[in-house]
Each structure stands twice: as C-alpha cells, then as structure tokens.
Amino acid sequence: MNEIKGQRLHVMLGPSQVRRRLKGLGYGVRKVESAGRGEAVIIHTATGQHLRELQAIFHDVLERDKPERSVSAPEQLIATSKFLSLVLRHRPEVLGIELDTEGWVAVEEMLAACAKHGRAISREQLEDVVRTNDKQRFAFSADGSRIRAKQGHSLPVDLGLVPVEPPELLYHGTVPRFLESIRRDGLTKGNRHHVHLSPDIQTATKVGQRRGRPVVLVIESGRMFRDGHKFFRSENGVWLTDAVPPAYLRD
Numbered sequence: 682m683n684e685i686k687g688q689r690l691h692v693m694l695g696p697s698q699v700r701r702r703l704k705g706l707g708y709g710v711r712k713v714e715s716a717g718r719g720e721a722v723i724i725h726t727a728t729g730q731h732l733r734e735l736q737a738i739f740h741d742v743l744e745r746d747k748p749e750r751s752v753s754a755p756e757q758l759i760a761t762s763k764f765l766s767l768v769l770r771h772r773p774e775v776l777g778i779e780l781d782t783e784g785w786v787a788v789e790e791m792l793a794a795c796a797k798h799g800r801a802i803s804r805e806q807l808e809d810v811v812r813t814n815d816k817q818r819f820a821f822s823a824d825g826s827r828i829r830a831k832q833g834h835s836l837p838v839d840l841g842l843v844p845v846e847p848p849e850l851l852y853h854g855t856v857p858r859f860l861e862s863i864r865r866d867g868l869t870k871g872n873r874h875h876v877h878l879s880p881d882i883q884t885a886t887k888v889g890q891r892r893g894r895p896v897v898l899v900i901e902s903g904r905m906f907r908d909g910h911k912f913f914r915s916e917n918g919v920w921l922t923d924a925v926p927p928a929y930l931r932d
C-alpha cells in the first residue's frame with residue numbers, strides 16, 4: 682500500500698465534519714481518513730504557526746479527549762479560547778466572517794457562524810471564556826453586542842492604542858534558538874503588529890516556555906522611550922512596540 686507521508690493528527694470527529702472545519706484552509710492537509718466511528722486521522726505537513734492553527738481548530742476533539750473521559754470545563758474553556766484567538770486575531774475566514782477595521786464582529790453573527798461550522802458555542806459559554814480567560818484576551822463592546830481580541834492580531838486592525846511611557850525595564854521571553862538572530866537584528870514583530878514585551882520576568886518566562894526552555898531578555902525600554910521609540914500597553918497589560926534594536930537589549 683502506498684502510505685501517504687505526513688504527520689498524523691487523530692481527532693474524535695467524523696471525516697465529513699473534519700472536512701467541514703477545514704473548508705477553505707490549506708495547512709498542508711494531504712488526506713482525511715476515517716479511523717472508526719466518529720473518529721478521523723488528518724494526514725498533514727503543517728509546521729510552526731500552521732500546525733498551531735490546525736491544532737487550535739481541532740483542539741476540542743484531539744485524541745486525548747476520548748469521549749469516555751469527558752472534557753472538563755476548564756479544558757473546554759481553553760479549547761474555546763484558542764479557537765476564538767484564531768478567529769478574532771488571525772483567520773476569521775475559518776468561520777466565513779469578517780472583522781471591522783477595529784477588529785470587532787457582532788456576537789450574534791459570530792455565534793451563528795460557529796454553529797454553522799460545527800462549533801456551536803452558547804452565549805453563556807462565550808461569556809465564561811471572556812470572563813475567565815487567564816490573559817483577558819477578549820473584550821465585549823460596552824453594549825455587549827460585539828466582541829474582539831484585545832491584542833495579538835496578525836490581521837490589520839486598528840485597536841486605537843494610545844502611546845504611553847513604559848517602565849525603565851521590560852522583558853521578553855524567548856528560546857535559545859532565536860538568540861543569535863535577536864542579538865543581530867533586535868526583536869522584530871514577525872506576523873504580529875508589534876513586538877510583545879512583558880512587565881515582569883515571571884510573565885516573560887511563561888511566554889518563552891510556550892516554545893521550549895525559556896530565556897528572558899531585558900529591554901531598556903526607558904532609554905528607548907527617551908530616544909523616541911513609541912510604546913503602547915494593551916488593555917490586558919502586554920507592552921507593545923514596533924521593534925527593539927539590539928542596542929537596547931541588556932547583556
């Protein structure tokens with residue numbers, strides 16, 4: 682038999698539902714195979730950000746969440762939060778919706794689109810996610826009719842951030858494999874709108890840990906500010922700036 686090459690993602694969801702969730706998305710998916718009743722294997726070549734997005738789309742149905750071990754409430758909240766991050770920061774097209782110029786979408790419209798794409802979320806569940814989210818990533822509009830992510834977008838949205846003076850030092854959590862390039866080019870924003878900096882070492886350590894053994898860089902943000910660099914602080918306390926040149930990284 683001709684074995685298809687690629688990584689395998691086993692999900693507790695039938696192949697047709699898997700294909701529906703994947704509609705319009707590439708992610709290097711080579712094949713979706715049935716793996717028994719209500720289960721499928723996605724054979725793909727996704728890596729890096731694409732792999733994370735693919736996992737986010739199926740986070741609630743990955744193999745470890747076998748039905749006999751019912752998904753706990755906190756896991757469900759995290760799964761929904763990851764999915765909302767994907768939709769509200771990076772790829773609203775996953776649900777066939779659009780964000781306005783400030784990143785908002787009508788709650789009703791988003792929930793209807795979730796249901797249509799086999800990801801039904803109730804208004805109560807959504808409110809739980811927004812309220813309990815560890816980093817307070819999302820916000821409802823004042824009248825509760827719209828929702829957006831507070832930061833972290835790769836889409837061009839205007840969050841109306843106002844420049845503010847930063848503390849003397851800020852921190853950036855990363856991993857050893859990026860250090861050479863960071864020391865050479867400074868911190869660059871990549872896909873995001875800004876470089877993300879943390880107010881304390883503990884938070885930066887957690888950010889770095891997402892990728893491996895964390896390394897925390899110390900940024901001379903006060904000096905950057907006095908030299909004319911602009912800083913912003915997102916509603917949930919993440920410090921943002923355009924780029925950090927290598928001269929402001931403390932040894």
Ligand code: HQG
Pocket residue numbers: 816818833854855856859862863866867868869870871872873876877878888892919
């Ligand atoms: C690295 C999470 C090579 C940088 C977190 C990082 C944060 C370079 C990666 C938020 C580089 C970018 C953002 C250079 C930067 N050469 N590597 N010149 N400059 N890097 O995910 O800061 O859960 O875009 O060190 O908590 O890790 O999404 O940024 O490792 O607040 O709410 O390139 O994401 O919050 O990765 O994380 P990211 P980040 P959320």
